[in-house]
């Protein structure tokens with residue numbers, strides 16, 4: 001009995017870990033849509049768009065050294081799951097006047113995967129933040 005329960009517990013843990021790994025891998029692929037303009041990781045630099053390290057929890061328009069539009073800077077948004085989901089579905093709908101030229105991602109699962117990928121990067125670009 002105990003043995004069966006621990007097997008069940010173990011397989012639940014394994015399933016959860018596996019699902020999370022897939023999310024991140026799928027999210028990394030999805031991030032290819034962003035790479036033309038955004039960087040993440042320890043060597044990330046501002047390019048066409050701002051660095052996306054440490055995105056979740058930070059206020060919009062606050063990456064040092066990046067020249068944001070007034071629309072982005074003054075949006076008053078803080079990036080959390082719900083705000084990011086709305087924004088990435090329709091950037092110009094969520095922040096009218098943003099200079100981010102990106103049509104958006106409509107697929108909910110893809111947005112979740114992308115969120116899981118981005119959440120790996122702490123503000124210093126190290127993974128595990």
Ligand code: HEC
Nearest residue numbers: 033034037048049060061062068069072098099100101102
């Ligand atoms: C064609 C270039 C381009 C692409 C592609 C692009 N972005 Fe952007 N992004 C920008 C620019 C430019 C800004 C700055 C917007 C402003 O100042 O109005 C920005 C801003 C952002 C912000 C706000 C950051 C902050 O600090 O407030 C987020 C979040 C973001 N982009 C996420 C993404 C994600 C995720 C993708 C891919 C799915 C993506 N972007 C694709 C150019 C792009």
